[in-house]
Amino acid sequence: GAVVSQHPSRVICKSGTSVKIECRSLDFQATTMFWYRQFPKQSLMLMATSNEGSKATYEQGVEKDKFLINHASLTLSTLTVTSAHPEDSSFYICSASGLAGGQSYEQYFGPGTRLTVT
Amino acid sequence: AQSVTQLDSHVSVSEGTPVLLRCNYSSSYSPSLFWYVQHPNKGLQLLLKYTSAATLVKGINGFEAEFKKSETSFHLTKPSAHMSDAAEYFCVALNNAGNMLTFGGGTRLMVKP
Numbered sequence: 001g002a003v004v005s006q007h008p009s010r011v012i013c014k015s016g017t018s019v020k021i022e023c024r025s026l027d028f029q030a031t032t033m034f035w036y037r038q039f040p041k042q043s044l045m046l047m048a049t050s051n052e053g054s055k056a057t058y059e060q061g062v063e064k065d066k067f068l069i070n071h072a073s074l075t076l077s078t079l080t081v082t083s084a085h086p087e088d089s090s091f092y093i094c095s096a097s098g099l100a101g102g103q104s105y106e107q108y109f110g111p112g113t114r115l116t117v118t
Numbered sequence: 119a120q121s122v123t124q125l126d127s128h129v130s131v132s133e134g135t136p137v138l139l140r141c142n143y144s145s146s147y148s149p150s151l152f153w154y155v156q157h158p159n160k161g162l163q164l165l166l167k168y169t170s171a172a173t174l175v176k177g178i179n180g181f182e183a184e185f186k187k188s189e190t191s192f193h194l195t196k197p198s199a200h201m202s203d204a205a206e207y208f209c210v211a212l213n214n215a216g217n218m219l220t221f222g223g224g225t226r227l228m229v230k231p
Binding site for chain 2 (some may be wrong): 006032034041042043044046049091093095097106107109110111112114
């Protein structure tokens with residue numbers, strides 16, 4: 001149990017276009033979802049936290065107008081990178097937190113999405 | 119505020135020898151602590167977690183970690199390394215409210231044949 005999926009796993013887009021990444025909790029209701037960014041050979045950096053039905057809370061330095069987060073249901077959150085530029089190329093990982101299988105609220109991580117902006 | 123420090127960015131061991139990945143934390147309370155493993159271009163897999171029960175925690179794939187409050191440490195160990203253990207390892211702390219993870223910088227484990 002407690003599976004989180006991300007789609008797509010890899011995406012290549014041209015500079016100036018927008019790309020949407022989906023994060024789904026497959027077998028539990030995720031009251032909170034988190035979006036992380038990971039640069040090569042570095043640790044994960046939290047970008048934003050979103051609660052279902054509420055606006056996301058962004059970490060300092062993260063542009064909310066560039067990284068649009070929607071958490072419209074208890075099983076789906078989306079991250080849209082608008083007007084992408086090569087410096088947005090990165091590995092994006094989501095995690096979901098909720099009462100999974102009767103266990104306490106632990107974060108379960110998705111497999112990540114590799115974004116390359118050309 | 120809490121912080122997590124992984125003392126080694128790279129660790130190299132020979133196959134069959136013990137593994138020690140070091141982690142120290144700083145917190146005003148006893149946090150929940152986790153070790154995750156990440157293989158290249160993959161997400162994070164939970165190895166084990168400490169949540170104020172037994173201080174010696176056993177995880178998957180033969181890994182274990184010991185919570186030492188006096189040393190504010192949560193080092194990850196394995197008696198005998200396997201080639202498949204080569205990956206990036208993250209020590210992570212969960213805050214008291216249970217809604218924020220703090221990641222260490224990661225340790226890349228290399229296993230030589």
